[in-house]
Amino acid sequence: MSGDVPFRILPRVSDRNRHFWTGGAEGKLQFLRCQDDGTYVHPPTSRCPKCQGKNLAVEAVSGRGTVHTFSINVQQWMPGPEPPYVVAIVELPEQEALRLTTNIVNCAPDDVRIGMPVQVVFERHDDGDESVYLPLFEPADEVP
């Protein structure tokens, strides 16, 4: 990320979600994945939602996705990015309905469209002992 990093309320990092919130240190967007049936698990839990097994491991995904829906937020609710900014739900290609709420950055809010290809970019926050890396998304080229 370039430029000033806005104030953010950060997530409470725990053993359960650390892979997600700190994977950006290595440039990786990471999820738990069932090693038996391949299901990505989000939000993270200790069992696969499909087979209820516990054989989960952290895996990185491509970091690419598409905008499933979005809103241009104009209201300043709390300290944070200068409105207008885009809040979006991005769907990842690795699994149907594998989604996360995020922001679309590095483009004009009015240019955001549903179906638009995006790629992850991390916003680093240093607070306490452990840095947190928020996965944001920016426009990407179409996958060839």
Next chain:
Amino acid sequence: MAVDSIEQRTVISGVGQSDIGRRLFRDPLDLTLDACMAAIEDAGLTTHDIDGIATYPGAMDTPAGFSGAGLVEVQDALRLEVGWYTGGIELPGQLGSVIDACLAVAAGLATHVLCFRSVYEGSAQGTQGRSAVMPGGGGGGGGTFRAGSYMQWTLPFSAPSATTWIAMFAQRHFYEFGTTREQLAQIALNARKNAGVNPKAIYRDPMTMDDYFDARMISSPLCLFDCDVPCDGGTAVIVSSADAVADLRKPPIQVEAVGTALYGRPSWDQFDDLTTMACRDAAAQMWTRTDIKPSDVQLAEMYDGFSFITMAWLEAMRFCGHGESGPYVEGGQRIAREGELALNTHGGQLSAGRLHGYGFLHEACVQLWGEAGQRQVPGDPEIGVAAAGGGPLAGCLLLTNRR
């Protein structure tokens, strides 16, 4: 053979409301008790007759103003001796507490249950507006506050408000079905028109389509008039056993069917279809519990915390097909008080104030009793729905004054 559902053993016997205002600066427990006593008296009962109590969301200190009083405060203030009680937030929407009461009465744990919901969000926000009750905005966050549980997936992305979450549902609906802001506006315009003849409504001045489009955007495609208005006030209803009609002051409203289902994931962003909501499941279940059909319904009091939620409920209730709520409300005639489906006849939360779910049930009962005065739906409707909740929350009741 007629569908026989256990909730049909229960009735709504009384309703009550406190003073309602944008900012009353009154003790919220006092407002709550005003509503409770009004409902008890409306039913022709006394506090000694009340043997059950239910509320949503229960006592909560944050966000400020969200809960006017908890169950314990009200139960103790009225010295209620109860056979059953419940208060909490993890329910099928705000009316889940009323549905719980129906089930408790049907199960014989109580005969007359006091159900209530009160808010003082208007006063709590004071002059600072919504930011006063947001995390980091003085509402119990800031500093070293860290988001846990579900909020960790939205707060770090500066999306603390349900406005933005619901806006993303609306945007997806617009994308898939071609729904427009002009269509969405009909929910707000209809509410305002009805509020004009509701003396207790917060905003009663006429609103035009131009006014709607002139309003500032909050989170696209939702503008200010797509968002309900925080207020202070309490609402209460009494759920009674159909076997206890002799106790009552007036013929009660029959609970015909309830809906509580949630088959999709209980999540704002992981729900399987972001053009609909939990209402899809709750309403579908409700229709399996009755012989009454959607086309029999004359009155619909359905949640409008944001205008789009009402659109989702219209489709969920099968008043129109999935994706067809835009054309359904187009022009506004169909949903007007004199239309084929009178919708949010008190002004909804958009214009009558964010009483948070219970206001819709209150209005449905008042209409079915024919007590709505100037805003009474012509022809005195016999069948109505009351529905509350948006996103992953939904609960609904089908009501009738037929006997």
